[in-house]
Amino acid sequence: MTDLTAYRSAARAWIEGKIAEFGREARRGLTPAEDLALGRRYLAAKYEAGYSGISWPRENGGQGLSPTEKLAFDREEILHGFPTEYFSISLGMPVPIMLRYLPDGWKQERAIAALRGDEIWCQLFSEPAAGSDLAALRTRAVQDPDNGDWILNGQKLWTSWAHLADYGVIVARSDPNVAKHRGLTYFWVDMKAPGVTVRPVTLAAGDAHVNEVYFDDVRIPDAQRLGPVGGGFGVAMETLIIERYSATDPAANGPSIARALADATRMTRDGRPLIEDGRVRERIARNFATQAALASIHRRALLSLEAGTQPGSEGAIHKLVSVRNRQRLSEFMIDIEGVSGVRWNEQATRKDDWATSWLTAPTGRIAGGADEMLLNTIAERILGLPQDHRPDKGVPFNEIPG
Amino acid sequence: MTDLTAYRSAARAWIEGKIAEFGREARRGLTPAEDLALGRRYLAAKYEAGYSGISWPRENGGQGLSPTEKLAFDREEILHGFPTEYFSISLGMPVPIMLRYLPDGWKQERAIAALRGDEIWCQLFSEPAAGSDLAALRTRAVQDPDNGDWILNGQKLWTSWAHLADYGVIVARSDPNVAKHRGLTYFWVDMKAPGVTVRPVTLAAGDAHVNEVYFDDVRIPDAQRLGPVGGGFGVAMETLIIERYSATDPAANGPSIARALADATRMTRDGRPLIEDGRVRERIARNFATQAALASIHRRALLSLEAGTQPGSEGAIHKLVSVRNRQRLSEFMIDIEGVSGVRWNEQATRKDDWATSWLTAPTGRIAGGADEMLLNTIAERILGLPQDHRPDKGVPFNEIPG
Amino acid sequence: MSVLLDEAQLQIADEAQRLVSAHYSGERLKGYLLERGAFDRELWERFGAQGWTAICYPEAFGGLDLGLLELGLVAEACGGAVTGVAALTSSFAMGQSLLYFGSEEQKADWLPQLAAGSVIGVVAFAEGQDMLPRAPRLRLEAGRLSGSKPAVVAGGIADGAVVLALGADGPVLALVDLSQRGVSRTLLDTFDNSRCTADLVFDDVEAHELPGSIDALAAARAILRLQAVIIGFEQVGGAQKMLTTARDYALTRRAFGQPIGAFQSVKHRIAEDYVLVELARANAIHAASRSGESDFGLYAAAARISATEAYDGVSRDAVQVHGGIGVTWEADLHLHQRRARTLAVEAGPLIFWEDEVITELQGAAQ
Amino acid sequence: MSVLLDEAQLQIADEAQRLVSAHYSGERLKGYLLERGAFDRELWERFGAQGWTAICYPEAFGGLDLGLLELGLVAEACGGAVTGVAALTSSFAMGQSLLYFGSEEQKADWLPQLAAGSVIGVVAFAEGQDMLPRAPRLRLEAGRLSGSKPAVVAGGIADGAVVLALGADGPVLALVDLSQRGVSRTLLDTFDNSRCTADLVFDDVEAHELPGSIDALAAARAILRLQAVIIGFEQVGGAQKMLTTARDYALTRRAFGQPIGAFQSVKHRIAEDYVLVELARANAIHAASRSGESDFGLYAAAARISATEAYDGVSRDAVQVHGGIGVTWEADLHLHQRRARTLAVEAGPLIFWEDEVITELQGAAQ
Incomplete structure (x- = not known):
């Protein structure tokens, strides 16, 4: 633990040193091309500093550490809105899977180019x-x-x-x-x-x-x-579970509870802050409780990882609950703002802005595992309930009715 | 319409004349046997007054009127808690179906005995x-x-x-x-x-x-x-749809919205009536809106009946929505009462008492068509969505695995 | 529903559905989303030609002297096609304000034009989170209006407005001609730009009290209720369309060898949505039928609650049923998603109407 | 969860599960439901013998000097078996009141007996709908207590109580021996009579302030939080049991030629319930781990909210999954249904704990 604590402090120090150049504020107003270029520069800096491919083997350009160190880094990094989104899939799944299957030499070149942000998969x-x-x-x-x-x-x-x-x-x-x-x-x-x-x-x-x-x-x-x-x-299934565990945001990348509280305190109805209204209190309190639980589940998973156990259903629970709640809370926050709730700033991020959060939430409930599939996963894999009826099971593909 | 209005007024007058002898208050404290006896006396009186079997043919002991008159009567009768529950299934389904299938003579004797409350099916x-x-x-x-x-x-x-x-x-x-x-x-x-x-x-x-x-x-x-x-x-399916339409209570026989309002006005937290709390306001207001809609749907169905059209999905909507809402509202009203919410009077009816309403609500969500079956009915019959997969379809009964 | 539609009403509904559908194009509406201040003027002109802008006015002002239900049926058709016409309900609200509370002169000046659809009107009551502010910051002093109103639907294109302002003796309703110097409008970027929502700023502008609105808050509330019922119909129309779309998609889209509508997670979701739509429709029609009665406020509020629950809920679900294709710009589902939320807040959010129900129930209980 | 259980904790949990399950009988509990004032004294005595009543006391008072988590694991086992023992959490709350706020004499008089389980204690703070009344109607004047407390859990069987009363200078916490003349108890008919809930009436009864509770409301709040976390574990245990029962039933009960668990309406319902239980468990354990920290109040409230949502929700769903058999007296599901609601209100309803979350968040934001 002391090692990990030291690692985390060093990582935090490095990360904090990069906020001015690469953080949320630095990105505001950039064109897409400028932002991508900034992202490539950030990845190169990260690679030079030894924070890329933290849990990858050294021969593939990584640092040869454990997933615990990677998560420790990610949890600090996620706070600042660095331009990493272009590379997260690339480094999360395609590059690791090709590293497993391809012969040495060319694959390491590709891996390093991907880690440095020069190439994207x-x-x-x-x-x-x-x-x-x-x-x-x-x-x-x-x-x-x-x-x-x-x-x-x-x-x-x-x-x-x-x-x-x-x-x-x-x-x-x-x-x-x-x-x-x-x-x-x-x-x-x-x-x-x-x-x-x-x-x-x-x-x-x-x-x-x-x-x-x-x-x-x-x-x-x-x-x-x-x-x-x-x-x-x-191989596709293997690809999808490579990154079994990654840093998560209980607010599902929507605005935080603190933001909801601040907004409801600022807004008034008939001279009283909206936070005094029981309806508002209920939404914020229950969302806080759920997010606190997700954060605790996440911490348990990290401790399990450190203890050498594989995490279980945490990912499915997190995605199912957090995105759905983000959708409903965002809808509610738009609602209580009243007539001005329709305002929308296309530049705002879903983390900054209730309207953007609400408008993009449906994607979150579908991409990377729809709610219904997550419920099936939980029901079948964890609870042992029967698989759905699938009429195409065992039928040759070209005989399945379109 | 004038005929119906006249009919309704006469019915109301007769019914109101019976409240003292047979109404909710008259039943309080009776033993089950006494209450059943009271019920039989009420049915006999109703038969004598010509309000039994209103929409049945005269040759079967009925009055030869339309379902509209029957509903007009029922809607007045339902308000007073008369002891009719022992006979409602009997007269609603078994007796009408046997009247359709059995030969004349004996069946009419039975029908009259059932209408008078002397016999129960x-x-x-x-x-x-x-x-x-x-x-x-x-x-x-x-x-x-x-x-x-x-x-x-x-x-x-x-x-x-x-x-x-x-x-x-x-x-x-x-x-x-x-x-x-x-x-x-x-x-x-x-x-x-x-x-x-x-x-x-x-x-x-x-x-x-x-x-x-x-x-x-x-x-x-x-x-x-x-x-x-x-x-x-x-024949079983025919039995179940005989009484396609009957008088309904949007509160699903639970306590009324007026009761919720009165309770929330009486109870206080920190010196303020609970009705001032947004959470309470939300529950009561939304339940009111739903109940108002169910009542409107019911009135439309009655008008359709008068106009000679068969009603459609109203029954399924009513049962699905009203009972589930009754369960949740009752649970909530127990909750906000705080520590004394656990009190329970076994003599209270589900119409009188939130705890009894809540404790009996699960039965309502299952008996006479579970929520899941009602949703299937709506999805399949009204919306034309596919039937569930049923592996036993067409399989001889004795080959279906137990 | 409390009333069955009669022949004439069915005909209005049919015609409205036909005209609006013929005119519908997702591409066209997406254009309005991208451009502030644009709206479907061509359709609006057809509304006038059809007489739909005239539905709720007396014949004396060129109106058809029909009721809320008839206008509601038109609004329902508009809702199904997410039309780019916010003026139907905004003009209606201004017109009713004048009809109920205006002077004969004010009526004569504005109602014939509103009924003809040749001018566009709005009402502007809300400030901040208050739908009906007791002490508006907008001031009317000696016939001059100063201050602002935020996020006024159709504010960017309107010719006239009835505003709730603070006069010498408390709140007043005032009529203001928006073509005057001193009126400025800032079109807002919203997630549904076709509403032409704008902040209105008045800098010492001529305005006239509506003489019939002695209790201006009560008058504004009465107008808001009328408008809410019509918007409720529009929400029902949108919700019905999303329901039908989800149902149709569930019947054709296949996964794991069967239509996705065979999975109960999809099937029951759509069935629940059907229920939401039926409840909302029943309440909308009932509210329309109670116009003028003492319990109209109660049922208008109930209609509004059910309509918002239905349109938000069904459009949310419809996107989910569609999966990936549902969240694309190309598919038209987000148009309904945006419109659902827009209609939900522009005529007052759920918490406002819940409070209205409680207040009315408390009044009735006394 | 924020902590992984260690060996000793896992052993406590296992033992508790084993002992409580061995002792469980639905028939036995139904007896307590029917009879006011009866509870599972035999099991209670075993708790004492096992040392579970001693978990959260220092060794000086015969305690085991363990933490909230250990007691929580016992409570979780009790929840799974809907035991007829309300005293575990009520005695705990009285004991903690004395431990934190009592005089040395008060501690010496009561804590060894509470830790041994040889007496039963309760706390009585709530009045009406107020969990922590600012101006209690129960009065303490010159060491004499007069007035009443409604619906005190285990009030029918308790030997001592810590009550929130109004003293000369405001609210106070006071210790009262319930064996005195002048104390009367009215056992209530409740939907879970095994809780031995009673109204307590004090007619000029000797009582003594807890000297450490200068701010009596804050002190009572601190105790209520501790109790809420333990009851939260009990709720989690009950919810987990209902989840398992529903899952097992869905695997065996067949309809339309397949296990009902193959229908998504059932399958997804149970999966949602699993999520509720996992969230509640995570929050309960996290709250226990924050005892003594400045954010304990926040996480205790969150734990309580999730626990109530889980136990109410899962027991509601489990009955629905069972269909007809689930609503019979014979099936044990209604025991959980009753217990879920009882635990939900006795340690403060959702609206109370929601308000606690908001207050704590506001405090933290400043």
């Missing part, structure tokens, strides 16, 4: 007809019998930062004649290769960091395959 | 393993090849007022070799017949008006069959 899983039901994906990978190359055709959707990405990992259907989750194969692809087209998808609040990605006869050598032919579903 | 549908899934029932009806008699064996459950009943209608499995809903047959039975045993089931709040009913080799002639052999499921 994306993850090409979801499709228009395959969201929660990932194994229903339709992108085809057909092998050329002459040279073993694979030809990719199809469309991916919701690919975060694909427009900035240099590489991606992708899962595609290599055999439509077997049950849906058995006919998939996993590859990495060069996002600049001929036949790859990236189109941004604008979301409801006007933000555009997710994309459609089209593959038109994109040819890749068999050496870009990760795992066995037909084993893609397993 | 019960409805033997649910079983331990057949609640929401009625067609899963296991009570056997085996036909004697010699004389066509049927021998009943099995157990029914949740049979209201079976301990008071003279007759009952029952659905039983006559053929276990076909799909579950095709192997059922419908009969009427004499509840005093040898082999019929009635045992009261006490509910959570201590009340005991429902029963288990055991059938041990109960022999009944084929003449007691209603509908074709194997057609019992259809």
Whole structure:
């Protein structure tokens, strides 16, 4: 523990030294390109300081420490709004999975470039007809019998930062004649290769960091395959659980309880602060209680990690509860503001602003595991309740009615 | 409309004349036997006055009027807490269904006896393993090849007022070799017949008006069959929708909004009436809004009936919403009373008392259509959403795993 | 519902649905979202041509002399199509203020134009979090108005306003011509810019009390109730549309080998939404039928509560049922999400109307 | 949770679960429901023999000198088995009052007996809807107590009490021996008679101020927080038991050819309940770990809110999952339903603890 405490202090000191250059205030008003460039500079600085890839092996450019140190760093870093979002998926899943499957040499070059922010990887899983039901994906990978190359055709959707990405990992259907989750194969692809087209998808609040990605006869050598032919579903599942645990915000990246309290204290009705109204008190108090519980659950998970135990359902609980609560509290805070509650500043972040938080919350309840899927996860994996009826189970993919 | 108004005024005048003898106050402190006797006297008086079987044909002892007049009467009658509960199922479903299927003569005698409160019919549908899934029932009806008699064996459950009943209608499995809903047959039975045993089931709040009913080799002639052999499921469904529309209480027989308002005005915290607390205001106001809507929906249904249209989903909406809200509001009213909220008077009715209302509300959310079944009804019948997956569909009953 | 619609009413509803749907385009509305101060003027002109702006005025002023229910049915159609026309309800509120509390001259000056739809009106009562401030900061002194009103719906495009201000002897309702010098408007960036919401600032501007509004707070409350019922219908229309959209999507979108509507998490959510819509519709129609009665305030408040619960709830759920596609700019669901929240606050938030219910119930209990 | 349980704590939890389960019988508890004034004295005596009544006292008074968490784990086991023992938390509250605020003599007189479980104690602060009345109607004048306290849990069986009364200079905490003449108790009919809840009436009875409780309201609040955390654990235990019961039933009960747990309406309901229990457990343990810290009041209140939401919610849902069988007297679910509501109000309803959270947050923000 003393070591960890020392590590945390040193990390905090370093991080605090970077706030002026990279923090929330420094980013205000930047263009997207400027902000990305700032992010790349921050990652380079972080790499130089030895805070990148904290829990990765040293041979892959990491620091060879444990997830505990990584989390200690992340929990400090998350407070300041540094421009890390462009790299979080890249370093969280695609790069670690390719490090597991690819031969030495080239992969380490890529890993270091990714850690320094010079390169970005994306993850090409979801499709228009395959969201929660990932194994229903339709992108085809057909092998050329002459040279073993694979030809990719199809469309991916919701690919975060694909427009900035240099590489991606992708899962595609290599055999439509077997049950849906058995006919998939996993590859990495060069996002600049001929036949790859990236189109941004604008979301409801006007933000555009997710994309459609089209593959038109994109040819890749068999050496870009990760795992066995037909084993893609397993590698995809492995990818999704690589980052089993990361720093969390009980407010789900929405405004804090302290902010709600301050706003309700400032606003008045008939001369009295709104915080005196029982309805307001109830929402704030109950949200505080829930957030306190999520924070405690998170701390327990960290202690479990330190004690060498794998965390369990904490991630599912956190996402389910925190985002839903953020949505409802944000809606309520807009409501009590009254007629001016409709104001909206497109530059504001969901952390700063109730309207932005509310408008973007639906995405949070869907992306990365919809509420319904999280409930299924809890019900099935933890409570042992039966799986849903799935009529397509065991049916060859090409016999499932569209 | 003038006719109906006149009818309503006459009914109201008659009803108000009966309050002293039969109303809520008159019943207070009576033993169960005394209360039942009072109920029988009330029904006799009602019959004499021409207010029984208002919408039944005259040849069956009724008044030959429309459902509109019946509802007009019921809406006045429901206000005063008359002892009618013993007869409501009897006259609502079993007697009307037997009137449809049995030959003239005996059935009219029974109908008049039931209308006068001299006889009571019960409805033997649910079983331990057949609640929401009625067609899963296991009570056997085996036909004697010699004389066509049927021998009943099995157990029914949740049979209201079976301990008071003279007759009952029952659905039983006559053929276990076909799909579950095709192997059922419908009969009427004499509840005093040898082999019929009635045992009261006490509910959570201590009340005991429902029963288990055991059938041990109960022999009944084929003449007691209603509908074709194997057609019992259809007759059961027909029974359940006979009383498509009846008088309703938006408070679901719990305490009224006026009562909540009065209680919250009387109680104080730190010297201020609880009604000044926003949390209390929210609950009362939103419950008022919901109850007002249910009342409006009910009035529309009545107008539709008058206009000759069949009502639609109103019953499902009413039951789903009103009981659930009653449960939550009662829980809340107990809560805000603070430490004395735990008081409970076993004599109080759910209409009088928040604790009794709360303690009995779970029954309301299950009996006569559980919340989940009501949601299915709305989703499937009104919105056209798919039926749930039912693995036993079309499977012979005796091949369905227990 | 307490009333069954008659033939004429059904016809109004049908026509409104038809015209508004024909005119609907998500792309068009998204344009209004992106541009402050723009609204669907073409549709607004059609409203005038159809006579819908004239529904609730006496014939003497060019009105059709129909009731809240008829206007509500039009508003319901508008709600279903998230039209870019905030003026229907804002003009109505100004017109009713004049009709009930204005002088004959004020009526003659404004009502025919409001009824024709040739001018746009607004009411501006709220300040801060107070829907009906007892001591407005906006001042009326010797016929001159000074101060401001925040976030006035249609304030960016209106020709006239009825405002709640503090006069010499307490609150007053005053009529003000917005084309005067000294009136300035700041269009706000809102999450539904098609409402043309603006802060109005008055710098020593001519304004005239409404002589019938002796108790100005009571008068403003009466107008707000009328407006809330019409907006309640608009909310019901939006909620119904989101319900239908979610239902249709649940029938066609497949996952794990079946329509997602076969999963009870989706199926029961939509069924609950159906219930919300039916409750809200029942209360809206009942409230409309109680106009002029002593319990109108109570039922207007109830209608408003149910309508807000329905539109917020159903649009929230509809997005969730749609999954990823539901949160894209391209899909039109966020238009309803935005509109639901906009309508929820612009005619007074839930806590305001809850308090109204309690006050009315307390009054009735005495 | 903020702390992982250590070996000794896990052992206490295991033992408590074992002893309490071995002792559990729904029939037995139903007897207490039907009879006012009866409680599970045999189990209570075992608590004493096991040393559980001694957990939170210093060794000098025969205590084990352990913390809130250890007592909480025992209370959690009690909650799971809906034991007929209200004295665990009521005696604890009286004992802590004396420990923190009593004179040496008061401690010496009562703490060894409370720690041994040979006497039963209660606290009586609430009046009407006020958990901590600023001006109690119960009066202490010249060492004599007059007035009453309503609905005191374990009041029907207690030997001593610490009460909140109005003294000459404001509220005071006072110790009173309930075996005196002039103390009368009226056992109440409640929906959970095993709590032995009674109105206490004092007719000129000897009582002594707790000298350490200069600010009696603050002192009473501190005690109530400690008690609320322990009752919070009891609620968590009950909620966990209802969750497990519902899960088990959903796996075995079949309808429409499959276990009802395969229907998402049931499956997701139980998953939501699991979340409620996990949140409540995390907050209970965290609160216990903050005892003595400046933010204890905040986390005690949060723990209490989550615990009440969990136990009420899960027991409500568990009955619904069981269907008809769940609402019978014979099934034990209504025991939890009753206990959930009883625990919810006896240590202060949600609105009280919500207000506590706000007050503490406001204090922390300054």
